[in-house]
Amino acid sequence: QKEVEQDPGPLSVPEGAIVSLNCTYSNSAFQYFMWYRQYSRKGPELLMYTYSSGNKEDGRFTAQVDKSSKYISLFIRDSQPSDSATYLCAMSMDTGRRALTFGSGTRLQVQP
């Protein structure tokens, strides 16, 4: 079983739709959770960072973590064509280890 699994997509939605992106993980030692956006041939750009179960909102983005189910989600409201990118979940363990373990990424296409 892979440590981090992410729905690969691609996901195609119309402009204005609500998008749900998800990852599951198997290692309960993961404590910190991040979502990155990556445009083609560019570096990952940090969108959201959280370490507790529950929801965290930032503008049109909401990150949700359920540690009991080992499941994290990113919701994008009022999606825009500029949101078209690959979304990567990433997670790390406690402060003793800083390496990020990434999911394989979900490619999102928002159609105008």
Added chain:
Amino acid sequence: EPEVTQTPSHQVTQMGQEVILRCVPISNHLYFYWYRQILGQKVEFLVSFYNNEISEKSEIFDDQFSVERPDGSNFTLKIRSTKLEDSAMYFCASSEFRHNTEAFFGQGTRLTVV
């Protein structure tokens, strides 16, 4: 807005040659990282660096790899004898001490080994 900068953006090298990839992390950050992404695959951790020493490394980071912070601003990754399978995007990242997992990534160096 502060950013991590990497040079060169693209490097082509012959198999067996040494390459040095360069990074300037965000100035007040204390932790530095290298990751790589082979085309179509996941971003993979290589190494983390703090206080002038390696704090963690992955199985990928074998003896042909080394990292250095030669001065107060640069952070380099050296690959001693490149192999075809080293072809990938290499990303440098940095993070502050107290927000230890909010890592900010550079734009990457695309390494092509021929």
